[in-house]
Amino acid sequence: MTDPGTTMPANRPRRGRPPTSPLTPALILETARALVEREGPDALTLRRLGTELGSNHTAVLRHFTGKDEIVLGLAEQLIEEALAGFVPREDWRDTLTALARRVRTACLAHPAVAVLVATRVSRRAAEFRGADTVIGALRQAGFGELDAARYYRVLADTVLAVSSYEASVTVLDDEARRGDRMAWQREYLAVSPVRYPHLAAVAGHLAAIDAEDQFETVLELLLDAVELRALRAARER
Amino acid sequence: MTDPGTTMPANRPRRGRPPTSPLTPALILETARALVEREGPDALTLRRLGTELGSNHTAVLRHFTGKDEIVLGLAEQLIEEALAGFVPREDWRDTLTALARRVRTACLAHPAVAVLVATRVSRRAAEFRGADTVIGALRQAGFGELDAARYYRVLADTVLAVSSYEASVTVLDDEARRGDRMAWQREYLAVSPVRYPHLAAVAGHLAAIDAEDQFETVLELLLDAVELRALRAARER
DNA sequence: ACCTGAACACCGTTCAAGT
């Protein structure tokens, strides 16, 4: 991408320019994200990041206390993108479905970032706005405070876990594409029908399963069951 | 710890003994697992492993092609432990519940191993026997081949994802216990009631949620919905 | 056959020195 050329002619972050290096947290995060997306999670290195920014590899430590904080910044960026401009639907179930799809979409749009961040995210990055929306939807469904809290954590954790799990599989397929994925498909197809009769019987279907379909199924199962409990909870009051 | 001094005086793997170093894949894996459990995922280093085994840090490369293969070995060890001695129950739902609990228990018994392995696991480590059991249970429930394959992948992936997610939180809490977890609990309690009314209303309940309870809820929700579909599928045939 | 030791090309972080 070329420099868009803003009205002020100064402030161009060309490679290897010490004179006026702008080096802001936002620029660092953006560069880090681009690097990770281009070359995978392992490419995020203070030294690589330094050359990418055209500065000394220790310069970023003036804006972040360490590499960990950069990863945390990427996590917030990801959640931010997932929630940007979201407005709750009328129906509570539509709200939860749309929100879950947004989380998955963001994770799959930047799978390497998602993998990097998955183990580091802790819940604070899940952001108050998302939590408030989910809990609001659950109370709208008819749950009391305690149940709303419980099912919020169940749904949020499961959607985050499943999304980053899927992202990690995507990254694996990308970087070690010597066929880890193809390997298990072939192995499953060649499985012994006498030792594993059930597996052998359905092996042909296994490879054909669509990832998006699978996510939708998880979501439907969870929300079907939650809806059932909501109706029961409403009836009991 | 001092040497216990077994009955057979030979064959004692004391620290730093080159003479007769047994150095088998099994010993390497066992040492690696102990190291990771003792000092966390980042402690698994060929050099650390070498000193732990009392040998040169490149010696293990005679038994594993690289560090990656060691991690894969740990993954298989973990799944192996989860499935060891398992026999299906009479009721298909009991079978699936017991199996899911075993996976979670194994992940929480060795959370650092689970984290290390989570992103590397690919599906081949999920083992044929576990797959066969799950698919068998689903067919017993009344599903056809295609649905049994679908729900197997949905359930297996979700349980694995949620279990390793929980393990990663455990490890985070352990190693960065400067209070990442406590931090978000305090932040949630201090949240603005006008901007996030729903969140503020239930914040008190959030911290009290039990992790085991949460896993059980995920499992119940999924299996409730699956059971419903099984009944529907059986009726249509 | 298996292991060692040196070497190579990397890491994150600290810190005195520059401007």
Add this chain to the structure above:
DNA sequence: ACCTGAACACCGTTCAAGT
């Protein structure tokens, strides 16, 4: 105030040399 450059204590992997 912000950045540089050297230094420190680490990495995984390769490869000739030993036994």
